[in-house]
Amino acid sequence: MPRPVRSPRSAVRRPVTIGVVAVLLLAVGYLVAVAVVPFAPASATTTTYSAPTSTLPDLRFPGYGATAVQATGFPESLRTSGDTEPRSIASITKVVTALVVLDAKPLDRGASGPTIRFDAQMQALYAEYLAQNGEVAPMPDGLQLSEYQTMQVMLMKSANNYAGALALWAFGSMGAYQRAASTWLEAHGLDHTTIHEPTGLDPANQSTATDLVRLGQLALADPVVKEIVGTQQVTVPGAGQIENSNKLLGLDGIEGIKTGTLDQAGACLLFAATYQRGGRQVTVVGVMLGGRDHPSLDVDVRTLLRSVADNFQVVTLTHAGQTFGTYSTPWHDDADAVADRAAEVLVWGDTRVTARTRLDSVTLGDRGERVGTVRFTIEHHDPVTVPLELERSIEDPGLWWRWTNPFRGVETTAAAGPTAAAAPTAAAGPAPAASAGRWGLAA
Structure with a gap:
């Protein structure tokens, strides 16, 4: 049979069709590839x-004695003015006495503690300290008070005979008290503080302003001491009505801590105040030593505290x-x-x-x-x-x-x-x- 004859046109069409299909496949491949390739x-x-x-005010320090102040929890806030060497601290000594006694005879918050029977040796301290022009409180024969009440009279009225009685009750002798106080001071890093006796009548009881700020922080950390130094008035059987010697208590947020007065020391105050700042409470502890008198010292303390409080800011x-x-x-x-x-x-x-x-x-x-x-x-x-x-x-x-x-x-x-x-x-x-x-x- 004769073979069919291919049309020349058909032979040309096949390569064209293949080319078109190839182009379409490439186009589809391109579109798919572009559509699925991940982005960087x-x-x-x-x-x-x-x-x-912000621009903040300077602190307002007095021009005398020695002063230190710090906001608890803000180590950068410690600021000082005046003397850096130890100075007489007068009745601020009684804060040490309270903490040393509580270390030996602990009290739970709200508890009165054991009963103290004031013997003849303790009662003799009234005349001894009165002769030194020291602050005293009545201590009649047969008086019995709790440890807590005795501390109230010592810290609030600053009664020297009650400070001495506490030391004798807790340690048996003044020498034993002194040794206990030295051990306590060393244990708490108060290396520039020296205590010879429990009242502060001895001008050789000395400390630096920065040590006393630390002492104030320790006092506030003890719930018993904090409660007592923040109390304005109380009646104690035998001792009568006791008013806090700190006249600033309750003003400008001030909540303690202890006054001190001695010829060699001048007017002194270990103080603390609490403020609301940034939705939280902040406590400032400070001390002024060597003031002319307490009325002028109190004015200087309030001025300093306001300037410290103004330095708290919420960023x-x-x-x-x-x-x-x-x-x-x-x-x-x-x-x-x-x-x-x-x-x-x-x-x-x-x-x-x-x-x-x-x-x-x-x-x-x-x-x-x-x-x-x-x-x-x-x-x-x-x-x-x-x-x-x-x-x-x-x-x-x-x-x-x-x-x-x-x-x-x-x-x-x-x-x-x-x-x-x-x-x-x-x-x-x-x-x-x-x-x-x-x-x-x-x-």
Whole structure:
């Protein structure tokens, strides 16, 4: 049979069809590849943190003697003025006596403690101390008081005969008291304090202002002593009505601690005051030694305390929603990394604040998604870390953008991981190593 004859046109059509199919397959492959290829993480940049600033008043110290003051829990707040050498401390000695006796004869809060029977040796102290022009309180024959009541008379009225009686009751002799006091002082790091007897009538009972601030903090830490020195008036059987010798008690938040008066020491006051600052209570402990008299000393104490209280400030580290970084995508969809909550800290005086931002690697994300942290370092305080979240969603740009922007922003092996402000990667853009500011100025 004769073979069919192929048309020349048919022979040409086959390569054309194959070419068209190939082009279509390539186009489909391209569209599929562009549609599924993963994007690299959005580029991230951190913002510069500006620490808040404020001008604060100087402290108002007197021009005499020795003074020290500190807010408990704020070690940076310790400030001093005047003498740094030990000075006579007069009846502030009785705070040491109270704490030394309580160390040997502990009292639970609210308890009266054992009964003290005042013997002839104790009663003889009345005439002895009165002859030295010292403060005394009645101690009639046969008087019996609790340990707590005896301490009330000693600390509130500053009665020397009751201080001596406590020392004899607890330790048996004045020499034994002195040895116990020395041991207690050493154990509590009061290395510049010397106590020879329990009343303060001996001018050789000496201490430094900074040691006395520590003593005041120890006194307030003891619930029995704190309660007694904060009591304005009480009636004690045999001793009568006892009024606190501290005339500042209850004024300007003052809650103690102990007066002292001696020719060699001048007018003295170990004091404490509590304030509400930044939603919390803060206690300031201080001492003034060597005043002319108590009325003028009291004025100086109140002036100093007001200036100390004015140095407490609440620093707002960040507001909720404050921007600490920005993510940028190739399709021009930007989203900020913002603080998910406000953060603040109570500080005293001149305080340095720095911030360090860390941004996670983000490609797509939903609004509110956590994307990093900002860590605040506050001088003299524990650091504060605040999570960062996306202020708005980063959404996929869609197929059309992918098809019309082939392989823009695709993931490569050089894509960046999490970004720290201190070590920006190529994907992070410029970022400060850390941001800092001085907050406040104080003496």
